[in-house]
Amino acid sequence: QVQLVESGGGLVQAGGSLRLSCAASGRTFSNYVIGWFRQTPGKEREFLAAINWSGVTTVTSDSVKGRFTISRDNNKNTVYLQMNSLKPEDTAVYYCTATPRRGLRWPRAPDEYDYWGQGTQVTVSS
Numbered sequence: 001q002v003q004l005v006e007s008g009g010g011l012v013q014a015g016g017s018l019r020l021s022c023a024a025s026g027r028t029f030s031n032y033v034i035g036w037f038r039q040t041p042g043k044e045r046e047f048l049a050a051i052n053w054s055g056v057t058t059v060t061s062d063s064v065k066g067r068f069t070i071s072r073d074n075n076k077n078t079v080y081l082q083m084n085s086l087k088p089e090d091t092a093v094y095y096c097t098a099t100p101r102r103g104l105r106w107p108r109a110p111d112e113y114d115y116w117g118q119g120t121q122v123t124v125s126s
Contacts (some may be wrong), residue, residue: 002026002115004096009120012086018122020081022096029053034079035113038092038122045095047108051079053115059106060069061095086124093119 008020022034035050049060049070058070069082079096097113107113 002098004098004115004117006096006117006120007032009094009122011123011125014086014088014124014126016086016124017046017084018084018086020083020094020096020120020122022079022081022117024077024079024096024098029077029098032098033101033107034072035097035099035107036068036079036081037095037097038090039095039119040092042061045110046092047110048094049081050106050108059108083122086122088124088126090122091124092122094122097118 003025005023006020008018012018023105032048032053034049034053037045039049047061048064049052049068051058051070051072067085072079096117098115099107
């Protein structure tokens with residue numbers, strides 16, 4: 001059974017940085033896409049970035065491009081989201097998610113992903 005466990009959230013001042021981790025277990029992820037979303041109360045989950053587990057290709061939402069970077073460590077079965085220049089509007093619950101790769105198009109909608117972590121809270125103070 002696939003398990004995704006996020007960590008690294010917390011409270012940070014505006015302009016600061018955080019690195020979120022997503023530890024994946026339960027199967028081989030060689031043909032999977034691992035993504036990061038975030039959600040604030042009353043809003044839909046927002047796609048941030050995704051990475052192809054078997055390769056080095058990534059995609060990042062324009063809303064966070066230049067500030068957020070996704071990467072992976074296959075030896076540790078872990079995907080990271082490095083977040084720099086954080087803003088108060090980045091405050092949200094951040095989720096790690098996974099799905100088998102289906103076709104060439106990057107999945108960007110929540111319902112395109114099969115597995116989700118429990119989320120980690122990120123709070124950016126002004």
